[in-house]
Amino acid sequence: MNATRASRHTKPDQTALVPLLDELVRRFGDRVATSEAVRLQHGHSLTWVANQPPDMVVYPRTTEEVSEIVRLCLRHDVPVIPFGTGTSLEGHINAPYGGVCVDLSLMKRIVSVHEEDLDCVVEAGVTRKELNEHLRDKGLFFPIDPGADASIGGMVATRASGTNAVRYGTMRDAVLSLTVVLPDGEVIRTASRAKKSSAGYDLTRLFVGSEGTLGIVTEITLRLHGIPEAISAGICPFPNVKSACDAVIMTIQSGIPVARIELLDELQVKAVNLYSKLSLPESPLLLLEFHGSASGVQEQAERFGDIAAEFGGGPFEWATKPEERTRLWQARHDAYWAARGLRPGAQSVATDVCVPISRLAECVDETKRDIAASGLIAPIVGHVGDGNFHVQPLVNTDDPAEVEACEAFVDRLVRRALAMEGTCTGEHGVGQKKMKYLQVEHGAGALALMRALKQAVDPHNILNPGKIVAF
């Protein structure tokens, strides 16, 4: 083993892989896979990054097994890539330098639910839907909803959020503590189960969003919330993006504790009209959800209605009955597949940025003009309460000119967001595709500090090399 490896630019020596595979098979038997199908399935997430398969895939069942695998890989100087459900979007789990993919999908235990403390402890392979299924009878729920049925471990890794982050926060806020296998195989717990602490450096937040480059998260203590007594939901068209965003700003400034507030642009509305056979006016649409007491959610909806009218929006239609709410929100639920329906057969490229909400309308409008000028088909959906929005260009990835045009568009999108004091990614993460923006966003000094952290925690660059701060 090279004890001072400063960079990793090549795949591990094939001769090193043979004894490693031997040891893994001896220890884990048929929980080691090397077939091409399995490797390809683990070398590619929901992204346009080309497939980069690992050399083998192992399925541990416990934290101790993960630790054993990491120790073996370190001894053989072979990269380790943690894998949840493969729903990340920026090439997070590709294996550009090969190595061992650690698939955590067998780690599905819900270890404990503490109803009085509104928290639970789960293994990394539990998905958010599985967790919510388990919690429903107890009147509790886990609010973070990134769309895909991602694993909780993966959601920690990418600092995921989604539609109701405006009310309940992101994974940064949802995680109380983590069990982590460090790059040398050591197992640590980052914090106690207390709701808050000032006892030393925030190790929990060091790992949330670290995309498997600093440690492998195997167990997570999560904050939960009581299922709201009542929910109201509504939709409201606006004449333009600016008026919709102004209504969002006023809603939040007024302290209305909106649970979800989503924007669809007119192209996205057109797409759902076609796909879901709706007849929504084809102009920017806000979709809202309010959580609280029965009278509280009524009051919230009514107050939002007044604000919407003030900014020229309407008619505002809202409801509290579940089937009515589902009908109103159908445009949002169907957004992804509706968008793909705009260009059947094309690849959907999901990208996201986030800006201060005061700049959101300007950023979305400039982006729409850019889309038009680029000749792209790219609907927009936004978690606008946070200033976060997604653009989903539909691209024929077999056409190099189209791919290049799309890459150039994403580049302008990111630089536009950064120029508006925003970030290159609000919730998807860096993976491979957004590494080049970290220096522009954070500056050379802050990026050097990130590199120093990686070097301190993973000096042999074993964990998910080639991501975030590759060195």
Next chain:
Amino acid sequence: MNATRASRHTKPDQTALVPLLDELVRRFGDRVATSEAVRLQHGHSLTWVANQPPDMVVYPRTTEEVSEIVRLCLRHDVPVIPFGTGTSLEGHINAPYGGVCVDLSLMKRIVSVHEEDLDCVVEAGVTRKELNEHLRDKGLFFPIDPGADASIGGMVATRASGTNAVRYGTMRDAVLSLTVVLPDGEVIRTASRAKKSSAGYDLTRLFVGSEGTLGIVTEITLRLHGIPEAISAGICPFPNVKSACDAVIMTIQSGIPVARIELLDELQVKAVNLYSKLSLPESPLLLLEFHGSASGVQEQAERFGDIAAEFGGGPFEWATKPEERTRLWQARHDAYWAARGLRPGAQSVATDVCVPISRLAECVDETKRDIAASGLIAPIVGHVGDGNFHVQPLVNTDDPAEVEACEAFVDRLVRRALAMEGTCTGEHGVGQKKMKYLQVEHGAGALALMRALKQAVDPHNILNPGKIVAF
């Protein structure tokens, strides 16, 4: 300079201080102080840790000046201790190895307030009351309230929170971004102004709670909130701590968005009856505050009243008019001085722990029995919505036996909290006094990781040595 200093156990060579002082005086003139009075004032916070004065105090006006000071100190291998208002509680700003205290009190600029984004940018020396004074006209407020009128920089350093963390979170949640001077003088910004981001390691949270050991925070971007349309406040006595805590748990489980929920034990109630000439029943008392719309705060108060009655509490008295609310909360506002009134002339030792709320009643009750058995006078005040409580033993610090008894009591308190899956400090921080508990709380592996982070960021151990993870 010793480029590989691994530990700092001695004060800097006095001969190194002379040229450093010369350079600082040449550069900063009368903004360098060496008088004993000033040094002693900066060598001691609100704590029973003995005074350990720095060798000199410098008052920078800008981030660039802080950077210059740090570079000079690094060149001369002299420790740097950042100082806000000196209101920390565990010996955070003592200078056990001497060095240069960087007093940030001249850095008082409120750089910008972004009303639409509900954020602001302030320099580290601005205090929370100064900020709220500035914000009032804009209908905004900064919610974190640790009691003392601490500087925002100091509150970042200790990951402060206080009475309304149960609704608005702690400094961990309140900070969007930081400007930090690193131990080599480099200036970085940790994040953009976006409300959320997945763009790399969470540098912001690395510095929040790092107590000046990793960098000097000079500028802070903070989340703000709209001043609530209406506020209701109430008080409710309970037969015992258990019933009060059960009511708190039910309140939070029910999703009532309580803004503050504080517990005073019967000794603390007795103290305020004496001090403030009140006639509250001398049993555990909950004090509450609700924020929302006019009908919302009424509904919240009424729902809490029902819950309190269910657990044997009452009468629940509440009000919405400011003067009435102030009257109801007087017991809380006067708590500190009322407690000191129980034993005039004694030193007040403030300490805190935090446990999962399901263990809170048990932890408080055991602690009360321990206080009685120890012969201490020690009232209890708790931010019970978070499971966080303070014990305030009143000690004659000239009596070594009393000091020893108090130290032993605090030690049992911390170990009791840790045994209940809690933390050795919910909001005061580690400083010097709680360093010995970090290994018990986090384990050797996690503490070693904290040390590795300190070593990576501050390899020469220049910044606030002897705190958190002294090495």
